[in-house]
Amino acid sequence: MMAELGMGVRPIAGGTDLVVNMRRRTVAPEHVVSLGRIKELCAMDLSDRVFTIGACCTVASLAESSAIASRFHALNEGALSLGSPLVRNLATAGGNLVTARPAADLPPPLMAYGASVTLRSSQEQRVVPLDQFFVGPGRTIMKPTEILTSIVFETSPPFSGSSYIKLGTRRALEISIVSVASFLALERPGGRIQSARIFLGSVAPVPMRARDAENMLIGEIPGQPLFVKAGETAAGESKPIDDHRGTAGYRRDMVAVLTKKTLQAALERAKASG
Amino acid sequence: MKKTIHVTVNRKALELTVEPNQALLEVIREELHLTGTKAGCLVGDCGACTVLLDGKPVNSCLVLAVQADGKQVTTIEGIETPQGLHPLQTAFVDKGAIQCGYCTPGMILSAKSLLDRNPRAGETEIRKAISGNLCRCTGYQKIVEAIVFASRTSP
Numbered sequence: 001m002m003a004e005l006g007m008g009v010r011p012i013a014g015g016t017d018l019v020v021n022m023r024r025r026t027v028a029p030e031h032v033v034s035l036g037r038i039k040e041l042c043a044m045d046l047s048d049r050v051f052t053i054g055a056c057c058t059v060a061s062l063a064e065s066s067a068i069a070s071r072f073h074a075l076n077e078g079a080l081s082l083g084s085p086l087v088r089n090l091a092t093a094g095g096n097l098v099t100a101r102p103a104a105d106l107p108p109p110l111m112a113y114g115a116s117v118t119l120r121s122s123q124e125q126r127v128v129p130l131d132q133f134f135v136g137p138g139r140t141i142m143k144p145t146e147i148l149t150s151i152v153f154e155t156s157p158p159f160s161g162s163s164y165i166k167l168g169t170r171r172a173l174e175i176s177i178v179s180v181a182s183f184l185a186l187e188r189p190g191g192r193i194q195s196a197r198i199f200l201g202s203v204a205p206v207p208m209r210a211r212d213a214e215n216m217l218i219g220e221i222p223g224q225p226l227f228v229k230a231g232e233t234a235a236g237e238s239k240p241i242d243d244h245r246g247t248a249g250y251r252r253d254m255v256a257v258l259t260k261k262t263l264q265a266a267l268e269r270a271k272a273s274g
Numbered sequence: 275m276k277k278t279i280h281v282t283v284n285r286k287a288l289e290l291t292v293e294p295n296q297a298l299l300e301v302i303r304e305e306l307h308l309t310g311t312k313a314g315c316l317v318g319d320c321g322a323c324t325v326l327l328d329g330k331p332v333n334s335c336l337v338l339a340v341q342a343d344g345k346q347v348t349t350i351e352g353i354e355t356p357q358g359l360h361p362l363q364t365a366f367v368d369k370g371a372i373q374c375g376y377c378t379p380g381m382i383l384s385a386k387s388l389l390d391r392n393p394r395a396g397e398t399e400i401r402k403a404i405s406g407n408l409c410r411c412t413g414y415q416k417i418v419e420a421i422v423f424a425s426r427t428s429p
Contacts, residue, residue, distance in 0.1 A: 012338070019336045020317045022295065032294070034341060060330070084406025085384065086321055089330045090337065172405035173319055 003122045003145055005031045011147050012036075013056050014090040016083070017099045041094075041149060053151040055094025059106070063088060071155070073269055074109035074162035074181045074262075081105050081166040084173045094148045097133070100140050100206070107134070107207040108181035108199040109164045115153035121145040127152070131199075134206035157194075160185035161269025163262040166201075167254055176202045177246040178254040180234075182262035184222065186270050193217045198230070198259060203238040203251050210234035213259065227263040231256035279343040283308070284352025292339040299323045299334040302349060310350035310379045314408075321407035324380030325349050331380075331387045333406070350379035353386060362386055362424045371420035373411035380407045385421045393428050400425070 002009050008030030012018050021027045035041055041056035046067050053062070062068055062079035069076045082088060082096065082105040096106040097117060107130065115130045119142055130151075133140050142148065156162070164181040168174030179201035185194045196217040198210040213234035220226055240251035276291045283306060292301055302311050302325065314322030316335045323334040326348035353360040362382050365371070372378050381404055388395050388403035395403070400421045401414075409417060 012341075014336075015338060015341065016318055016333075016336050019297065019338060023297075023316060023335075032338070036341060083318075084321070085403060086324060086331050086333045086406035087318055087336075089327070089332045172402075173408075 002033050002147070005033070007144065009033055013092040013095045014058065016087050016091040017095060035147065046155070049155055051153055051155055053093050055092060055148045055150055057093045058089060059083070059091045059093065059096065060085070060088040062093060062106075072109075072113065072162065073265075074112055074164035074183065075106070077164040078105045078109040078166075078181065081164070081168075081174075081176075087173075093151055097130070097151070098140060098142065098148050100134050100136070100138050102137050102205055102207070103176045103179070103202040104207070105164075105166060105176065105179065105201070108179055108201045109162065110151060110153065111199040111207060111209070112162055112164075112181040112183040112197045113153040113156065114197065115151050117148050118150045118152065119143075119146045120149045121147075125149075131207075131209060136205045156183070156273075157185050159187070159189055159191070159270050159273060160195075161266040161271075161273055163265035163269065165258045165262050165265075167258060175245065178202050178240070178251050178258060180255065180258040180262045182259065182266045184217070184263065184266040184270050186222070186267075189271060193220055193222050196263075198234055198262075200234065200238055200255055200259075202245075203240040203255060208238065210237045210255075210259065212237055217263075222263075222267050224260075224264070227260045227267075228256075230263060231258075231260035234259040277340050279340055281342050281344070282346045284348060290339070294338070294340055296339045297335050298325070298327075298337040298339045298342050298347070301339040302334060302347070308349050308351050312376050312379060314376070319408070320377075321380040321384070321404075322376055324383045324407060326383055326387060329387065329390065331384045331406075348383070350382060353382070360386070361428060362389070362421065365420040365424040365427075366417070369416055369420035369423055371413065371416040373409075373413045377407055377409045377411075381409070381417055381421075385424070389421075389425055389428065393425060395421075395425050397422055 010029040012032045041054045045052040162183040166176045166179040183197040196214045213230040235252045235256040240248040312322035314320035318333040318336045325334045
């Protein structure tokens with residue numbers, strides 16, 4: 001249907017972004033095609049190894065999922081910090097990705113789990129790692145003929161944990177000043193760090209990975225001094241700007257604090273898991 | 275090109291002809307003349323336009339009317355019971371939880387959705403449930419007190 005309608009067509013899911021932009025006349029599509037009634041896009045499937053989230057699952061359904069709340073803490077925290085309860089009942093998981101806002105709440109947690117997205121056109125289907133999906137603010141690698149159909153990631157290994165913290169000045173309806181998602185997997189309970197992933201929001205044109213900070217964690221015994229150093233390293237890697245929500249310097253300082261805190265929370269959860 | 279939709283508004287099945295770019299809010303207020311639903315920010319921030327869509331509170335300014343096809347819509351006008359005002363409405367009046375009144379319909383519908391799921395919800399859950407509804411009179415304390423009262427006294 002989208003292929004038939006050509007260039008002036010925009011898909012609509014929750015509409016929390018598109019309807020606002022249409023009202024502001026920053027976009028004026030000739031046609032909107034609703035994805036909301038495609039049942040396959042609204043399903044969540046958690047098997048032993050792989051978790052698949054349909055693009056049209058609402059953010060409220062993620063926030064209310066007991067499977068997510070018990071096993072994917074960072075994603076639960078990301079979903080609960082997005083918008084307001086009213087917005088979460090409309091907004092979709094896929095929508096929070098394709099709009100590609102640097103401050104979006106779902107990309108950092110999903111990237112911390114190593115998630116990929118499935119993109120489909122009427123002709124073909126491809127799977128792209130989420131950390132190669134974003135190009136710049138509001139821009140992704142998606143072609144106009146494609147829609148995002150699902151988000152997929154492998155379930156976490158034993159002795160792993162994750163955390164997401166969003167810094168804002170209010171508890172709801174907030175666009176983050178800085179956000180950090182961390183994932184840690186231990187070799188065994190009380191053991192060394194086997195793998196680590198840290199993703200930062202609102203400090204670069206796209207959600208960014210703090211690779212140097214990750215590298216200094218791997219193979220080490222986890223603990224507060226190490227996490228403080230990792231936080232400082234992540235702050236050094238971040239590329240924040242000054243704007244009305246906060247200065248670059250403040251954001252960098254907060255990257256250090258939130259990285260340390262999310263690592264600490266991820267460690268506690270890793271110890272309690274498995 | 276107008277589209278025909280079938281929606282149930284306040285338990286009444288309706289067939290409506292709407293513009294494809296018309297928001298549900300506009301249809302409710304301007305076509306159905308249910309003006310209890312308020313138009314505030316029109317960008318999904320303030321919650322004045324809250325309605326229940328299949329029982330869940332949403333900003334009706336963000337929903338295209340065509341997206342409501344086949345769904346149940348409840349506005350503030352639809353929650354009165356045969357016995358009179360809904361207990362939440364009575365609680366808002368009795369506890370002085372209404373100042374200018376503009377946020378009230380949205381507040382009550384968000385609260386109703388919470389209490390329908392969890393009739394004994396506590397203050398923390400109540401504050402979270404109404405976090406998408408802004409009161410410019412800043413009358414939150416009495417609003418929360420009214421909802422707490424309604425939850426404690428519900429049968």
